[in-house]
Amino acid sequence: MELSTILAQLAPYQAQLVAVSKTHPPERIMPLYEQGQRDFGENKVQELTDKQPVMPADIHWHFIGHLQTNKVKYIAPFVHLIHSVDSTKLLKEINKRAAQNERVIDVLLQFHIAEESTKFGLDLAEAKALLEDPRFADWKNVRIVGVMGMATFTEDERQVTREFQHLRQIFQELQAQYFADQPAFKELSMGMSDDYELALEAGSTMVRVGSLLFGPRE
Numbered sequence: 001m002e003l004s005t006i007l008a009q010l011a012p013y014q015a016q017l018v019a020v021s022k023t024h025p026p027e028r029i030m031p032l033y034e035q036g037q038r039d040f041g042e043n044k045v046q047e048l049t050d051k052q053p054v055m056p057a058d059i060h061w062h063f064i065g066h067l068q069t070n071k072v073k074y075i076a077p078f079v080h081l082i083h084s085v086d087s088t089k090l091l092k093e094i095n096k097r098a099a100q101n102e103r104v105i106d107v108l109l110q111f112h113i114a115e116e117s118t119k120f121g122l123d124l125a126e127a128k129a130l131l132e133d134p135r136f137a138d139w140k141n142v143r144i145v146g147v148m149g150m151a152t153f154t155e156d157e158r159q160v161t162r163e164f165q166h167l168r169q170i171f172q173e174l175q176a177q178y179f180a181d182q183p184a185f186k187e188l189s190m191g192m193s194d195d196y197e198l199a200l201e202a203g204s205t206m207v208r209v210g211s212l213l214f215g216p217r218e
């Protein structure tokens, strides 16, 4: 699909597009950049650190994959938003590496909303434990700006919608309970190539679309 087509679909929802460029080389990504796209998503640290230095410096790189604690240091100097925080330990490490780079790194809490056990993420109780951890208040170099989740891979649109609505409820509950005075907590990252329209209807502010824009992955 053309970039302009998907942007026109997102506009009425005021949702943002993260173009998921994983597996695609810079020469495949640049045409989108030249059309004005600045937000790109990658899910592997090595691939991201290979691409970042050879691509324009004003790209906002989103990290959307499972992140191992020992690899945070490689992306901390430049990453724009980490979508996949799924433990207190990881958040602590991001804070430490952000401080070393004298910056604040924005992150999302990833929730497990799908049926599949293969998908990573927190449940609500774990997220509350993280937010209520007494150390969290001292971590000044991370800022939680919302939540992220992936729906079950299924044809059943009602199930997918239910899962997205569940994530929105989690978002609203956390917003009311922990972030009421923090307008930066506003992102609901949900929706991929096969389900972004359902995600938009359920309140997504940020869709992560790969294959629909780039074609099948290499």
Ligand SMILES: *Cc1c(COP(=O)(O)O)cnc(C)c1O
Pocket: 020, 022, 043, 064, 065, 150, 191, 192, 193, 194, 208, 209, 210, 211, 212
């Ligand atoms: C690969 C990936 C996407 C994009 O998937 P498509 O189906 O190609 O749009 C979105 N989110 C995450 C977390 C991914 O790993």
